[in-house]
Amino acid sequence: MKRLIDPASVFPALASMAGITLFAVLFLHAESQEAVLGLSAGAVVILLLLARFGWNTLAAASFAGHSRTGQGAVVIGVLIIVAAFYDQHFPLLMLATVLLYIVVCLGLNLQFGYAGVVNFAGAAFFGIGCYTAAVLAGHTALPHLLVVLAGGVMAAVIGSLLILPVLRTYGHYAALVTIAFSILFRVFIEVNDALGGPQGMRVPGMEIFGWQLNDSLAFGDIEISFYANYVLLALAMAAVAFMLVRRLERSWIGLNLDAVRLDETACAAFGIDVARWKITAFTLGNFLAGLAGSVYAMMTGFVAPNAFTFGDSLILVSIVILGGIGNPWGLTVAAAIVLMLPEKLQFIQEYRLLLYAGLVILILLFRPGGLMPRQVRNYLPGWKP
Amino acid sequence: MSNTLLACDSLSMRFGGLVALNQLSLSVNAGEILGLIGPNGSGKTTFFNVITGIYQASEGRVDYQGHDLARMSAQEIYRAGVTRTFQRSRLCLPLSIFDNLMIGNHRRLDHGLWFNLIRRDAFRRQFEEQYAKARELVRTFSAPLAERLLEAAGSVNMIDRRRIEICRALISEPTLLLLDEPSAGMTHEETRELMDDILVVREHMPGLSIIIIEHEMNVIERITERCIVLNFGQKICEGPYAAVAADRQVQEAYLGTA
Numbered sequence: 001m002k003r004l005i006d007p008a009s010v011f012p013a014l015a016s017m018a019g020i021t022l023f024a025v026l027f028l029h030a031e032s033q034e035a036v037l038g039l040s041a042g043a044v045v046i047l048l049l050l051a052r053f054g055w056n057t058l059a060a061a062s063f064a065g066h067s068r069t070g071q072g073a074v075v076i077g078v079l080i081i082v083a084a085f086y087d088q089h090f091p092l093l094m095l096a097t098v099l100l101y102i103v104v105c106l107g108l109n110l111q112f113g114y115a116g117v118v119n120f121a122g123a124a125f126f127g128i129g130c131y132t133a134a135v136l137a138g139h140t141a142l143p144h145l146l147v148v149l150a151g152g153v154m155a156a157v158i159g160s161l162l163i164l165p166v167l168r169t170y171g172h173y174a175a176l177v178t179i180a181f182s183i184l185f186r187v188f189i190e191v192n193d194a195l196g197g198p199q200g201m202r203v204p205g206m207e208i209f210g211w212q213l214n215d216s217l218a219f220g221d222i223e224i225s226f227y228a229n230y231v232l233l234a235l236a237m238a239a240v241a242f243m244l245v246r247r248l249e250r251s252w253i254g255l256n257l258d259a260v261r262l263d264e265t266a267c268a269a270f271g272i273d274v275a276r277w278k279i280t281a282f283t284l285g286n287f288l289a290g291l292a293g294s295v296y297a298m299m300t301g302f303v304a305p306n307a308f309t310f311g312d313s314l315i316l317v318s319i320v321i322l323g324g325i326g327n328p329w330g331l332t333v334a335a336a337i338v339l340m341l342p343e344k345l346q347f348i349q350e351y352r353l354l355l356y357a358g359l360v361i362l363i364l365l366f367r368p369g370g371l372m373p374r375q376v377r378n379y380l381p382g383w384k385p
Numbered sequence: 386m387s388n389t390l391l392a393c394d395s396l397s398m399r400f401g402g403l404v405a406l407n408q409l410s411l412s413v414n415a416g417e418i419l420g421l422i423g424p425n426g427s428g429k430t431t432f433f434n435v436i437t438g439i440y441q442a443s444e445g446r447v448d449y450q451g452h453d454l455a456r457m458s459a460q461e462i463y464r465a466g467v468t469r470t471f472q473r474s475r476l477c478l479p480l481s482i483f484d485n486l487m488i489g490n491h492r493r494l495d496h497g498l499w500f501n502l503i504r505r506d507a508f509r510r511q512f513e514e515q516y517a518k519a520r521e522l523v524r525t526f527s528a529p530l531a532e533r534l535l536e537a538a539g540s541v542n543m544i545d546r547r548r549i550e551i552c553r554a555l556i557s558e559p560t561l562l563l564l565d566e567p568s569a570g571m572t573h574e575e576t577r578e579l580m581d582d583i584l585v586v587r588e589h590m591p592g593l594s595i596i597i598i599e600h601e602m603n604v605i606e607r608i609t610e611r612c613i614v615l616n617f618g619q620k621i622c623e624g625p626y627a628a629v630a631a632d633r634q635v636q637e638a639y640l641g642t643a
Contacts, residue, residue: 247501262477270553272460376535376537
């Protein structure tokens with residue numbers, strides 16, 4: 001295929017995005033279990049066939065050479081999906097959820113993909129953002145943009161309580177600290193009546209400068225689901241978080257984070273402050289999780305402790321591993337698969353944790369780099385010596 | 386004698402009951418190449434680990450340009466201009482060769498959030514400047530390797546990895562370079578080439594002093610100006626290689642008593 005199509009052209013990237021968008025629309029549109037299964041199986045076969053003909057290296061080269069256009073195509077793809085389901089709540093809610101989860105996973109990717117700080121409390125930090133929004137939006141008159149910001153700051157601040165034990169322990173032990181925190185968080189919320197206890201709390205819808213995100217837009221006869229508002233907001237957040245993580249990776253800071261993960265002794269011998277970079281990654285990652293959480297709470301209108309279990313944290317971690325540790329594009333794709341598949345395939349629902357566990361084991365055994373393995377750092381896209 | 390760059394005064398390092406360095410006193414002159422030899426377990430690598438801050442000395446001082454290295458962290462020691470290579474390679478293999486060199490260049494780079502995230506034009510300038518510098522340094526060791534800087538360090542062979550490690554220690558232009566058995570796992574011919582390259586680099590960096598731990602005695606003979614022999618954490622002999630090799634105590638330490 002390389003002989004037919006110039007890998008330097010923008011065509012493979014655009015064609016890939018068009019294909020993915022078309023598939024997403026068909027997939028979200030499918031009602032019967034047979035249709036969903038058929039589409040999923042079809043997608044796997046087509047992807048394997050394309051890979052056989054070298055399409056994925058072609059598309060990767062094309063994306064790398066036209067990163068701006070490629071990112072624009074992704075945004076347009078999301079907008080096309082919104083247009084295709086403009087009046088249906090469920091697909092748009094799912095789309096917004098995927099985008100917010102991408103923000104959380106970008107944070108986790110900073111933490112353990114780069115700095116090597118394993119965090120099994122992703123859902124707890126997401127939950128801190130949710131509860132911050134519930135309390136601040138429900139009981140104060142704080143502008144909602146500040147509420148969202150406060151959600152992120154709160155997650156980062158509470159996360160800093162964990163910094164000392166995380167810095168003082170290595171590998172598995174640091175992971176245990178975060179597991180303990182994740183369980184602690186849920187128990188704390190459940191027994192705390194001021195935060196609604198096990199029943200949870202209502203959260204008012206979001207309002208930005210007079211724009212009520214919970215109001216449906218109507219143009220004449222056409223009524224647009226209010227979830228479209230949240231999709232747009234989540235899309236903007238995901239895009240900014242993506243750029244942030246990308247730039248961080250493509251800088252000396254990204255190099256420091258990688259060095260901290262790979263060899264702490266060598267780091268020390270070359271003046272790299274291990275604690276400083278672990279704290280930076282951990283705090284920034286938790287901030288992103290809290291940010292996404294506060295928007296999620298206002299979108300769903302309700303928070304309850306059973307949405308932030310250890311199992312949910314595991315799902316977040318598995319998204320990063322499945323996508324390819326350290327690759328922001330990988331986790332974007334993995335988040336879409338992991339969140340949408342069980343929603344559409346009802347019979348999977350009960351077995352979803354089992355399914356993820358199996359998938360993660362298979363990936364670690366046969367493709368340790370994930371679906372889209374990370375490449376060597378490219379500081380300036382398109383730069384050649 | 387010329388002026389002293391580094392002076393250890395009764396330096397000791399104990400691990401529980403094990404005395405790895407026992408009241409060691411020695412000095413390194415500015416600009417010299419000092420060989421550090423001795424049988425396995427005599428405390429050579431421990432000495433490196435103590436003066437680079439990896440271990441905290443149990444007692445004693447290490448005077449270096451007005452600092453006491455025994456009381457400083459590894460990071461501070463690096464910033465004061467002391468760099469090293471490791472006996473067992475400590476490269477970050479999944480990262481590119483250039484990345485590994487830049488780890489060694491830490492003190493010359495700007496690590497601010499604002500600089501790295503927002504001022505991408507300034508970042509680009511610094512990147513290009515550092516890339517040219519890295520390429521020039523690696524070219525002294527190997528021209529083909531200098532064209533492969535953006536490949537993963539894990540994709541090159543052992544000799545090139547050793548070269549990268551030495552370049553990583555050299556790129557920040559240190560005052561004192563510590564080489565921990567650079568010839569390990571290499572043939573005589575490769576070792577000879579590597580030593581020639583190091584001597585070439587040293588000519589470009591006139592102030593550079595080197596301490597080298599080595600078991601290849603012809604390397605020591607050829608490149609060092611002075612040797613210190615350790616045994617059981619103590620200095621047993623000191624002088625030019627020929628004198629040291631002829632010393633009875635040294636022969637006993639290596640071969641055992643007859």
